[in-house]
Amino acid sequence: MTAGTAPLPSVPPPSVPLLSVRDVTMTFPGRRGGRSAPVRAVDGVSFDLAAGKTLGLVGESGCGKSTTGRMIVRLLEPTTGSITYDGRDISRLGRRELKPLRKDLQMVFQDPHSSLNPRQTVARIIADPLLVQGMAAAGARKRAAELMEMTGLIPEHIDRYPHEFSGGQAQRIGIARALATGPRLIVADEPVSALDVSVQAQIVNLMERLQRELGLAYLFIAHDLSVVKRVCNRVAVMYLGRIVEVGDKERVYAAPAHPYTQALLSAVPLPDPVAERARERITLLGDPPSPAAPPSGCTFHPRCPKAQEICRTEAPLLRVAAPGEAREVACHFAAADNP
Structure with a gap:
């Protein structure tokens, strides 16, 4: 694997x-x-x-x-x-x-930018479902970076905010968030x-x-x-x-x-x-x-x-x-x- x-x-x-x-x-x-x-x-x-x-x-x-x-x-x-x-x-x-x-059961929304919290970094947006399910912060951040790579995003951009991404990239963030919990x-x-x-x-x-x-x-x-x-x-x-x-x-x-x-x-x-x-x-x-x-x-x-x-x-x-x-x-x- x-x-x-x-x-x-x-x-x-x-x-x-x-x-x-x-x-x-x-x-x-x-x-x-x-x-x-x-x-x-x-x-x-x-x-x-x-x-x-x-x-x-x-x-x-x-x-x-x-x-x-x-x-x-x-x-x-x-x-x-x-x-x-x-x-x-x-x-x-x-x-x-x-x-x-x-x-x-997860959901991907229509408007990629309005469905992402503008005050949170990509790391927090993707990791949030994992944190809710009880995963430690370090593990959730590592998983967020893996999901960024899986969805075609650059893991080094993990601390950027949604407004720094294009519409297609923002939708990839939304998909990565939906995939977080498997x-x-x-x-x-x-x-x-x-x-x-x-x-x-x-x-x-x-x-x-x-x-x-x-x-x-x-x-x-x-x-x-x-x-x-x-x-x-x-x-x-x-x-x-x-x-x-x-x-x-x-x-x-x-x-x-x-x-x-x-x-x-x-x-x-x-x-x-x-x-x-x-x-x-x-x-x-x-x-x-x-x-x-x-x-x-x-x-x-x-x-x-x-x-x-x-x-x-x-x-x-x-x-x-x-x-x-x-x-x-x-x-x-x-x-x-x-x-």
Whole structure:
């Protein structure tokens, strides 16, 4: 084993998901006095994530992606539902019970600079999780230097402050901090959306390498479907707090079953100019409804070009898109469109 490389974590049997989310909701209360209605930011989300794999969670801004990620690492407490990690329901654990599990569940945030304390050195930022877990200061500093090298940073810069680093370097610091405790699952909340395109590729390459070396599982939250296509094994598409389609990446991208997924993929630029000009772009009318006052029935029906009367009155359940297919979709007409 080379210096600075953490040992591979134990991996549960393939049939048992590392993370299992079932019917999770998150409702934020309205303002006092009833001046605004409660907001259901996440509405019955369910999915599984296997050890060492990557699930992409995609959708428009405000659909509940980040709220879902924060509930998984217990920065937010779900209103209802269960979050099972490695066979244990962690959705209702108290602070003391959660502490030993924190080392296994870490998060990388969207804005690298705002997620780093400007008054702390890189040494302290990366070492903090280790100090919380009880490691001595000298050992934590040594580990921080190893993690800097592992993530492509210069260990000699360990006493610098976040403002002395570029955006890409600052995100590497955030990744190093997430790796400090040797996690098995990392929630990456749009980790490249605030970076230049060339830097995005570097960070994606880094995350892929770390996954291979350390056996990490990622919940990769993003709105850029081209990035998700590269890094993820499975894709879950969210709309207004609900998952409307989830399945293997190849199947979802090749033949999207839900009209919303079709619209999202039609907006992804193609590298072939001829194919780009020839294909049909699906334009969604209007903006997503407010989660404080969602439409009746299927919440997508006001913007859906295929909506019929049943869509206005009955909410579709997430079900298998077609017999024998490892994909689920919440649409009344998806199976007919994609037999």
